[in-house]
Amino acid sequence: MKNDNKLLMCADYPYYRDSVDDWHDKLEKLKQLKINVVTCYIPWRHHLVNLESNKYDFKGNDKPNTNLIRFIEECEKCGLNMIIKPGPFIHAEVNYGGLPDELNNIDYEKKESLTGELCKYERKKGCYYIPSSFSKKFISSAEKWYEAVINAVSPYFYPKGCIVGIQLMNEGIFSDANSLIKDWDYSKSAVDGFSNYLKNKYKTIKYLNSCLSTNYKDFNNVTNEKKSLVSESIRKEWIDYQYKSLYETYKRFQKKCLGAVPVIANYNFPLNSPEGVSTWISKVRPEYGANIMYGFTSWGGNIVEDKEKFYTYLLVAKREKGIHMECNWGFSKLYEKEYESSIVPFYEAALSIANGAKGYNIYTGAATSKWDENLDNIYDRPYPDCSPIDSQGKYNEKKSNTIYNFNSYLEKYGDEIIGSVRKNECAYLISPQDYYDGCLDASEDNIALDTLYWFQHNMRAYSYDYDLISTDNFEKRESISYKVIFMAEEINLSKEVKEKLDDFQSNGGKIVYLNSSINYDINHYSNGFTKLIKDIDVSFDVYSNDYETQVWGIHNDDKLTKHIFIFSRSNEEKEHSVKIKNDGVVNELKVLLPQESAAIVRLVNNEVKGFFIKGENDLAQKMIKPKLSYGDYVFESNEYGDVLNLA
Numbered sequence: 001m002k003n004d005n006k007l008l009m010c011a012d013y014p015y016y017r018d019s020v021d022d023w024h025d026k027l028e029k030l031k032q033l034k035i036n037v038v039t040c041y042i043p044w045r046h047h048l049v050n051l052e053s054n055k056y057d058f059k060g061n062d063k064p065n066t067n068l069i070r071f072i073e074e075c076e077k078c079g080l081n082m083i084i085k086p087g088p089f090i091h092a093e094v095n096y097g098g099l100p101d102e103l104n105n106i107d108y109e110k111k112e113s114l115t116g117e118l119c120k121y122e123r124k125k126g127c128y129y130i131p132s133s134f135s136k137k138f139i140s141s142a143e144k145w146y147e148a149v150i151n152a153v154s155p156y157f158y159p160k161g162c163i164v165g166i167q168l169m170n171e172g173i174f175s176d177a178n179s180l181i182k183d184w185d186y187s188k189s190a191v192d193g194f195s196n197y198l199k200n201k202y203k204t205i206k207y208l209n210s211c212l213s214t215n216y217k218d219f220n221n222v223t224n225e226k227k228s229l230v231s232e233s234i235r236k237e238w239i240d241y242q243y244k245s246l247y248e249t250y251k252r253f254q255k256k257c258l259g260a261v262p263v264i265a266n267y268n269f270p271l272n273s274p275e276g277v278s279t280w281i282s283k284v285r286p287e288y289g290a291n292i293m294y295g296f297t298s299w300g301g302n303i304v305e306d307k308e309k310f311y312t313y314l315l316v317a318k319r320e321k322g323i324h325m326e327c328n329w330g331f332s333k334l335y336e337k338e339y340e341s342s343i344v345p346f347y348e349a350a351l352s353i354a355n356g357a358k359g360y361n362i363y364t365g366a367a368t369s370k371w372d373e374n375l376d377n378i379y380d381r382p383y384p385d386c387s388p389i390d391s392q393g394k395y396n397e398k399k400s401n402t403i404y405n406f407n408s409y410l411e412k413y414g415d416e417i418i419g420s421v422r423k424n425e426c427a428y429l430i431s432p433q434d435y436y437d438g439c440l441d442a443s444e445d446n447i448a449l450d451t452l453y454w455f456q457h458n459m460r461a462y463s464y465d466y467d468l469i470s471t472d473n474f475e476k477r478e479s480i481s482y483k484v485i486f487m488a489e490e491i492n493l494s495k496e497v498k499e500k501l502d503d504f505q506s507n508g509g510k511i512v513y514l515n516s517s518i519n520y521d522i523n524h525y526s527n528g529f530t531k532l533i534k535d536i537d538v539s540f541d542v543y544s545n546d547y548e549t550q551v552w553g554i555h556n557d558d559k560l561t562k563h564i565f566i567f568s569r570s571n572e573e574k575e576h577s578v579k580i581k582n583d584g585v586v587n588e589l590k591v592l593l594p595q596e597s598a599a600i601v602r603l604v605n606n607e608v609k610g611f612f613i614k615g616e617n618d619l620a621q622k623m624i625k626p627k628l629s630y631g632d633y634v635f636e637s638n639e640y641g642d643v644l645n646l647a
Helices: 020-032 068-077 101-105 136-156 188-202 205-212 226-230 235-255 274-283 307-318 343-354 397-418 432-439 447-460 495-506 527-535
Strands: 008-012 037-041 048-050 081-085 163-167 295-297 323-328 359-363 426-430 467-470 484-488 510-514 549-555 561-568 574-582 585-593 598-604 607-613 627-630 633-636 643-645
Touching: 008 323, 008 397, 020 068, 037 359, 068 081, 068 136, 081 136, 136 235, 188 205, 188 226, 188 235, 226 235, 235 274, 235 432, 274 307, 274 432, 274 447, 307 343, 307 447, 307 467, 323 343, 343 359, 343 397, 343 561, 343 598, 397 561, 397 598, 397 607, 397 643, 426 447, 432 447, 447 484, 447 510, 495 510, 549 574, 561 574, 561 585, 585 598, 598 627, 607 627, 607 633
Parallel strands: 008 037, 008 359, 037 081, 081 163, 295 323, 323 359, 426 467, 426 484, 484 510
Antiparallel strands: 549 561, 561 598, 574 585, 585 627, 598 607, 607 643, 627 633
8 A cells, every 4th residue: 555554544435426516525524534545436337438449438528427537636636545446347236236238238158057047137127147257258348448447547546646556356246255156157168167277287087086086087077067066076176266266367457457556355244154154264365366455345244233243254354464445334224224323333443453454444435316327227315325424415423423533543543553563372273175065055064164163252252362374375474473373173284384383383382273072152152262271371461351341452562552442242331341461460441331332542651542432332322421440540521422532
């Protein structure tokens, strides 16, 4: 990014859904909320003049709000940086996912289902088929679209201009990172590509059969029956091919971006099922996408009130240090009604920062109501229904005040937070291949997923923090600084990873294998696990003995400055007690919060020097007078509601 030591406080603004006359005012209002980056999709269909001749309008010649150049210049005038998102498939509730209608009338190869049916895009009146991402004709057109966009906006790339990043593709469809393996692309080109993949990997069918204990006659015989691709014998190879194909598609579009600014992926939240989570772990492999920054969404539902969604969110946030690219601040009608409140999106955004995200993105920051039928002929106006800034340019008081306070804290102390040390002594080693069996059928034993969930629940029962690491890049880590690495027993390990683990142990590290004899009941925490942590001499300088007090602590290298993130999991008003260890001495931080709310407290030289306490849960309609105490320091608000204190 433009400055790796700056937290990104982003907001999405769909310029293409609004009048040009509204752009400047809404951008200024976002700026007043301490937003420093505007994100925007660039819909292919919106700017298209002629597909065959590859003509596009980025200057408002066709209609005023196709003037992308003017929008970029308006962002520059307001002192806002940008992350652009040119798709080619964007979703964003746009007709045909942003693809031009003309694609539907050309003989591009279509995406096919496992049963051989052509896959339709349902969010548009009429019958629109989804192109296969393996279609050479489609990819060629999409690459020309990228070339046109990049050519038009390249004068505005940092450091000459305000564009500091490019998001490639978008969640689902062409990213496909969270789609179940049975819902993937089974078109002829996809299946033929798999056959070639196997040939390149195994060279001879005899060697493939010896490795996989199969008896195929030739490579084409492997793919004759589509249903055989999800069978136990070949399923793991099919999943390997899926995730590698995904990243190869990313890399194709990355090459069109000229290498001028960083590029970002945007991985969708896992589907809400054991198969969905296993699939996500199997296919989201950021280590494979070299030089593509990890980004993630949080369209998984209300993590404030749902315990299992909370833990899935932690998996996504911890998978890699990246950017929370889409946090739902605007949709309560298309998605859960709870997002009408400010507490749910704030909770998610703060939790992502607590777990190492480099920034968060308000989706969508400003509502709109002035698009034409070519863009969206289905959804009601305004879009979205409950943004922090409404379609008339007025602030939604609850949300805008929350954003202003949160961003004020991040603006003041963001350099400390993003430059902080998150040195955990514990790590959990994930081998993505161990989740393959759970991708298809939840009735199959899913020990890998059960073990991971059990580990997370036990660690967080005491607010013990940990890192997630992957076998994908484990052997490349220059040094392993953990005291203990946990992993499921019988985990799939390469020779290189085994050697690295042997080296880790020879240098005093401990490996704990979690096995099938453990009763993985995530509703009951294990005293034996806690004893295990103490026996191996792992220490935590920030923790809580109460599950309802979830806490994360980050500190600067000298440990003189700490930021303590506190999240209530209680359904009632409660004083939360956090233990903070300094030079062997344990002090107690107490914060009074309404139910299921959150706070951030800054300590410098073991003294309170700033905080933001969310004293209102507007979803539960509960409000308190916040209190905080630490050592001799005592704060008690005279007023109900949120409190911001910047030292």
